[in-house]
Amino acid sequence: MTDLAVIGAGPAGLAAALAAAARGVRVAIVDSATEAGGQFYRQPASGLRSRRPQALHHQWRTWERLRDGLAGSGARFAVQFLTEHHVWSVERDSDGFTVHALLGPEQRESVAVRADAVLLATGGYERVLPFPGWTLPGVVTAGGAQAMLKGGLVVPGRTAVVAGTGPLLLPVATGLAAAGVEVAALVEAAGPKDLVRHGRALVGKLPEGAGYAARLLRHRVRLLSRHTVVRAHGDDRLTGVTVAALDTRGRVRPGTERYLPCDTLAVGHGMLPHTDLAETLGCRLDGLTVAVDDEQRTDVPGVWAAGESTGIGGAALALAEGHIAGRSIAARLRGSEPDPAQWASAAKARTRLRKSAAALDAAYPPPAHWSDQVTDDTLVCRCEEVTAGAVREAVDELGAGDVRTVKLLTRAGMGWCQGRVCGPAVAGLAGCELTPSRRPFARPVPLGVLARQHDMATEKGTS
Amino acid sequence: MVGAACALYTARAGLDVILVDRGPVAGGTTGAGEGNILVSDKEPGPELDLALLSGRLWGELAREFGAAVEYEAKGGVVVASSPDGLAALERFAEEQRAAGVVAEPVADDALYDLEAHLAPGLPGGVHYPQDCQVMPALAAAHLARASGTRLFTGRTVTDVLRTPDGAVRGVRTDKGDIHTPAIVNAAGTWGGELAALAGVRLPVLPRRGFVLVTEPLPRLVRHKVYAADYVADVASDSAALQTSPVVEGTAAGPILIGASRERVGFDRTFSLPVVRALAAGATRLFPFLADVHAMRAYLGFRPYLPDHLPAIGPDPRVPGLYHACGHEGAGIGLATGTGHLIARALTAKTPDLDPTPFRPDRFAEEAV
Numbered sequence A: 001m002t003d004l005a006v007i008g009a010g011p012a013g014l015a016a017a018l019a020a021a022a023r024g025v026r027v028a029i030v031d032s033a034t035e036a037g038g039q040f041y042r043q044p045a046s047g048l049r050s051r052r053p054q055a056l057h058h059q060w061r062t063w064e065r066l067r068d069g070l071a072g073s074g075a076r077f078a079v080q081f082l083t084e085h086h087v088w089s090v091e092r093d094s095d096g097f098t099v100h101a102l103l104g105p106e107q108r109e110s111v112a113v114r115a116d117a118v119l120l121a122t123g124g125y126e127r128v129l130p131f132p133g134w135t136l137p138g139v140v141t142a143g144g145a146q147a148m149l150k151g152g153l154v155v156p157g158r159t160a161v162v163a164g165t166g167p168l169l170l171p172v173a174t175g176l177a178a179a180g181v182e183v184a185a186l187v188e189a190a191g192p193k194d195l196v197r198h199g200r201a202l203v204g205k206l207p208e209g210a211g212y213a214a215r216l217l218r219h220r221v222r223l224l225s226r227h228t229v230v231r232a233h234g235d236d237r238l239t240g241v242t243v244a245a246l247d248t249r250g251r252v253r254p255g256t257e258r259y260l261p262c263d264t265l266a267v268g269h270g271m272l273p274h275t276d277l278a279e280t281l282g283c284r285l286d287g288l289t290v291a292v293d294d295e296q297r298t299d300v301p302g303v304w305a306a307g308e309s310t311g312i313g314g315a316a317l318a319l320a321e322g323h324i325a326g327r328s329i330a331a332r333l334r335g336s337e338p339d340p341a342q343w344a345s346a347a348k349a350r351t352r353l354r355k356s357a358a359a360l361d362a363a364y365p366p367p368a369h370w371s372d373q374v375t376d377d378t379l380v381c382r383c384e385e386v387t388a389g390a391v392r393e394a395v396d397e398l399g400a401g402d403v404r405t406v407k408l409l410t411r412a413g414m415g416w417c418q419g420r421v422c423g424p425a426v427a428g429l430a431g432c433e434l435t436p437s438r439r440p441f442a443r444p445v446p447l448g449v450l451a452r453q454h455d456m457a458t459e460k461g462t463s
Numbered sequence B: 001m002v003g004a005a006c007a008l009y010t011a012r013a014g015l016d017v018i019l020v021d022r023g024p025v026a027g028g029t030t031g032a033g034e035g036n037i038l039v040s041d042k043e044p045g046p047e048l049d050l051a052l053l054s055g056r057l058w059g060e061l062a063r064e065f066g067a068a069v070e071y072e073a074k075g076g077v078v079v080a081s082s083p084d085g086l087a088a089l090e091r092f093a094e095e096q097r098a099a100g101v102v103a104e105p106v107a108d109d110a111l112y113d114l115e116a117h118l119a120p121g122l123p124g125g126v127h128y129p130q131d132c133q134v135m136p137a138l139a140a141a142h143l144a145r146a147s148g149t150r151l152f153t154g155r156t157v158t159d160v161l162r163t164p165d166g167a168v169r170g171v172r173t174d175k176g177d178i179h180t181p182a183i184v185n186a187a188g189t190w191g192g193e194l195a196a197l198a199g200v201r202l203p204v205l206p207r208r209g210f211v212l213v214t215e216p217l218p219r220l221v222r223h224k225v226y227a228a229d230y231v232a233d234v235a236s237d238s239a240a241l242q243t244s245p246v247v248e249g250t251a252a253g254p255i256l257i258g259a260s261r262e263r264v265g266f267d268r269t270f271s272l273p274v275v276r277a278l279a280a281g282a283t284r285l286f287p288f289l290a291d292v293h294a295m296r297a298y299l300g301f302r303p304y305l306p307d308h309l310p311a312i313g314p315d316p317r318v319p320g321l322y323h324a325c326g327h328e329g330a331g332i333g334l335a336t337g338t339g340h341l342i343a344r345a346l347t348a349k350t351p352d353l354d355p356t357p358f359r360p361d362r363f364a365e366e367a368v
């Protein structure tokens, strides 16, 4: 029996596990990846042993401390690491929780992890907005490029453009450059004034913020602020992009288009929190994030949340929230009221980092008129091959008024990714707000798995 | 769906129509169910008569909208799981035939000619060629558009305006009044609330249903296939959970597995036990489904009235008020017949079917 199931082995989950285990809680960490670390401390695949992984990571020492702490020193019970466990649902019953996870790369068999408490530390996923040509091979997400880097899969000698908006583009651009890729430009939609105005927040969030600027210079990466990619070119793979300047209201300035040859385009427009598991458990959401109190508790008893699922804010914030959650859980599982004074410094860091995250959010909105550039024949939903024209028709002529009806009328968002990729784009094209969609299964689950669970339950019920 | 069909048939009868919905098109139960147009699951009686009329009207509309609403005249196959079950099913089919349904008994081997991937060893079933399907949201949207009526989405009806002598003179909405001598209440599961705004009682209640959706597949299930117990569940009066499986392929590829029935009010909480039961039933009918992924599940609230018949037609208690709601698990299929009856009532013409069993005031005297 486990006291606490932590879902997600990123900074938030690891910090919580460490804090809880150190106080005698039996912890199981469940993650779909092959190794612990999450987005930030992503590990090179064991086969491709990178000689100096720390060169790619900041705060490498924090990671080592977490890793060594979890390796057992001090804790009464060793933390159980369940990697390659894809959680498809968390079920709540009268005496605890069952975490249902599909195993390994095949994801055919499901196992159940029982626990008294659950921490949702599932992080976030990237927002990508479409533009003509975005489906060409060679166009990757910023996070995808980062994962390739940290996984040791980047091929030097290529030419890349990094584009979109948000602070994540900086480490991606400098990381690619450091790995020997020629970075033709960093194309950022936010204007230089926005960057300066929120500069302090930026530095606050990324202690290396100033360092990044210097590194961009060192690698001769051209920063094109208040610019956007209007089209990606190529027949069967990417050969170049057209970029253009934006005016202060976010519209493309006619006549400013220019062509940049490249074979890789890394795009990102910030992150969105994963909320599927929380939604299905019945946790209250606050807009697009899981709502939590000062102790990182959701409104469902026994369920805590920390890290990017409660709001996008970077690895340091995830660490602080995870630490607080772990301490709160340890106290509450013992039946005692936790003393917030014990985590005062983490709470202070949390307050500061949330403030700068909010400032960053304001500094890096997607360009206001991005959808103007999306031609009717541009694919919006790749899974179901739905074009922007079909989405516009559903709204203008068929009476769709929200993402759900657009989905019903066009199938946008019904495919394998369940609208995680196209949701923001559909909302933008439809001119409505992005609301969290209900995804009862956080991962597709074989019907045989569900059927066997039914048969087991009915056998138990009749015997 | 029902509102869109009423708009189409009344507009084509020459009336000037406005369609009002507080949400988008198909934002109610229509966007949360399936689109089977069935005669197979109905016992002889007024609902079957309405279903036969509606099926014929859908066939006519299909010539106009066909592919746009994903109309498919695919036929249904009801499968018995035991020899006793088969005998009961055949007796049921016999009565349906007398009422005008095409129902062809299928002996064991022939069953596998119709559906090659059914579990081995089934005793037989009945084939219903008149069963067909549409994609409900597309059907509602296209019928509404083709009606040429003015469509006001995102507008909530907050009151029914009446003359001093009690007749309808319009509706109040959150975005202004709309003046009209006639209102059609096609508010589905919320039809009771709308009736209450006009001062009359119509006891529409929700019956929750879940549907499981698989990953897209090539055509492996050709008909709408369900177990014979489904008919009993549909007609049942029980509040408890019922989950006889209904399996059908769709034009877009995914297989839909429906549909549970339970009375739990408007509870939107996801229920793993319910979808597990659906999966178990479906894999028993089609073993190959065990390796197929469920991508998502959704739920909706069927609008039902105590006698499981819809309320269709004028309400004698409030002149100018018409009802077209309470179709339970058949509102997509029955929408066309309902639109026809409403159009005939509004233009004082004789309908193709006796509407008496659907009288909206039939519950009036009952104790609440």
Ligand SMILES: Cc1cc2nc3c(=O)[nH]c(=O)nc-3n(C[C@H](O)[C@H](O)[C@H](O)COP(=O)(O)OP(=O)(O)OC[C@H]3O[C@@H](n4cnc5c(N)ncnc54)[C@H](O)[C@@H]3O)c2cc1C
Pocket (backbone or CB within 6 Å): A007, A008, A009, A010, A011, A012, A013, A030, A031, A032, A033, A037, A038, A039, A040, A041, A085, A086, A087, A088, A121, A122, A123, A124, A142, A143, A144, A146, A168, A171, A172, A205, A206, A274, A306, A307, A308, A309, A313, A314, A315, A316, A318, A442, A443
């Ligand atoms: C390209 C890029 C660059 C970045 N650069 C920086 C930077 O320089 N500085 C900085 O502070 N931050 C940076 N970040 C942000 C940082 O990575 C995140 O803030 C941090 O990782 C959030 O931690 P977390 O623990 O909340 O989630 P994550 O690290 O995302 O961990 C979540 C974990 O949950 C697992 N998971 C999710 N769902 C399931 C499921 N259903 N079943 C099983 N497991 C599941 C995932 O596999 C993952 O391991 C960057 C992010 C990106 C994408």
Ligand SMILES: Cc1cc2nc3c(=O)[nH]c(=O)nc-3n(C[C@H](O)[C@H](O)[C@H](O)COP(=O)(O)OP(=O)(O)OC[C@H]3O[C@@H](n4cnc5c(N)ncnc54)[C@H](O)[C@@H]3O)c2cc1C
Pocket (backbone or CB within 6 Å): B001, B002, B003, B020, B021, B022, B023, B024, B026, B027, B028, B029, B030, B031, B032, B033, B034, B035, B036, B037, B155, B156, B157, B158, B186, B187, B188, B189, B190, B191, B194, B208, B209, B210, B211, B258, B259, B260, B299, B300, B301, B302, B303, B324, B325, B326, B327, B328, B329, B330, B331, B332, B333, B334
């Ligand atoms: C799981 C499931 C499976 C089903 N399968 C089938 C099937 O295979 N075949 C079939 O025929 N039927 C099926 N049904 C039933 C079918 O979905 C319903 O009978 C049908 O959708 C009802 O249509 P409607 O137009 O009456 O109601 P709705 O689609 O709910 O429309 C009512 C509309 O009224 C609006 N409204 C309510 N109050 C107000 C107000 N005050 N002001 C303005 N607007 C208001 C709502 O916003 C809503 O859009 C199924 C149902 C479920 C739940």
